[in-house]
Amino acid sequence: MGSLGEVEPSAPSKSLCREDPGINLTSTLSSYVQHLERERAKLPSSKAQACHNAAEKSNIVALCNKVIAMTMDPEMYLFTTSLQFHFCSCLKTAVDLRVHEHVPQHGAIAVQQLAGAVGADEKLLRRIMRMLVSKSIFAEPEPGYYAHTPVSLVICAPNMPDLLSHRLEDGFRAASRHAEALAKLQYRDPNAKDVLGFQLAFSTTKNYWDYVEEDDPECGQRFSKAMRAVTVNKLGDVPKLYPFNKLVDDGGIIVDVGGGMGQVAQSILSHWHGLGLKCIVQDKFASKSGSTHPELEMQSYDFFSPQPVKETNPSTAAVLYDIDMMCLYGGKERTLSEWEELLKAADQRLEIKNVFRSPNQVSGILEVQLCCD
Incomplete structure (x- = not known):
């Protein structure tokens, strides 16, 4: 289970004239507004609104970014883009200071009061918050007062x-x-x-x-x-992506390799409760105390080592690989063809049987089976 790129690289598109992005953006936003009206949702405001179609959201963001790039002076756009590391530095400072904990859920807080609460110099805090406000992480409803936005409220979420x-x-x-x-x-x-x-x-x-x-x-x-x-795979969608109930006839064992604290496994078991499914979560930093479900087992495991869960029939265990793609680990985002190449490099008998995608997320599940000659 992981993020799936395009099935194959898209064909090169014709060059757009300067007006095309604006026309496309207008058309896409019109469709988005119609979607909100169908869902009886209010138009976007200070509160987050849900657009459940991942492709629509991605298209809107891409078009908006193109409009920004074509509107700004090219040199200034390149210059400001090259300085994004300063935003990361300011966000890290705010997280370290726990600013999100001291800004009220409703209303605003004066910078003097906030500086005292987090133990920072007022002038320094103003400079940090100025950057975060410019990126809509926090809001400044009036000079010297800070409030939450839907983005900053996410920081308040557990973990x-x-x-x-x-x-x-x-x-x-x-x-x-x-x-x-x-x-x-x-x-x-x-x-x-x-x-x-x-x-x-x-x-x-x-x-x-x-x-x-x-x-x-x-x-x-x-x-x-x-x-x-991590919400790239939203827990509510994961159990619906794959018909886990069909595993029951083969023993009902699901092995989540690199499954962290077992959050995905617990979501699957809760959704498909009463069927006799069992989840084994394997992670290098797994803690048995993290198991809160009777059918969930936590195993400390290095996925470069031989798999300890053995069954007489290979099909009795569904192994879910949850790989975080960062330059930290030498990992990469893969298209479907690259996943096929990777599987064949591991064992020529491995074949992708099915691909399960969610229209609401960029992630999916690959169903892989060992085909015996």
Whole structure:
């Protein structure tokens, strides 16, 4: 289970004149408004509105970005884009200060009061918040007063600060050395065995997994907690993506490799309750105390090691690989053809039997089977 790219690269599109993005944006937004009206939702305001079609949302965002790029002075657009790392730095500072905890859920807070609550210099906090307001992370309804937006409220969700800290600390540092790592590889497509930006940034020869296990276990625990907050695969959609009930006849065992704290497994078991399904969650940082379901078993496991769950019939276990694609690990987003190539490299008998996609998400599930000659 993971994020699926396009099935095949799209054919090159004809060059657009400057007016085309605006025309396309107007048409797409018109369709979006009609969707909201059908759903009897209010037009976008300070509150988040749901557009459940991932393709529509992606199209709107792409068109808006194109309009911005074609509206701004090209030099200024390039300059401001190259400075996005400052936004990451400001967001990390706000997360470290727990600003989201001190801004009221409703209403606003004065900068003087907020600075006192988080223990920061008022002038410094104004500069940090100015950047975050410009990106709509927080709002400034009147000068010197800060309020939540739908985006900043997300930071208040359980484990979200851990996810942001992981990305803005480990990921940010690794990304800062990524170009250097690629140059050392003479611009060859990297893999997990190469020296990546992570190794350069953290001055280690170990891969990410060995490093956090042996040198920085606190970082490993933060990563494990961070995976609880990952919403690329929304838990409500995961159980509906695949007919897990059909596994019952083959033993009903689901092995979630790299399953973090078992959040996906618990969602599946709750949705398909009473069928006799059992989930085994395997993760390097798995904790048995994290199991809150009688049919959920947590196993500490390194997925580079032989699989400990053995069955007489290979089809009795459904193995779900949850891979986080970051330059930290040497992973990559894959198209369907690249997934097929990867599976064949592992075993020529592996074949993709089916692809299950959700119209609401960019993720999906590949059903892979071992075809015996």
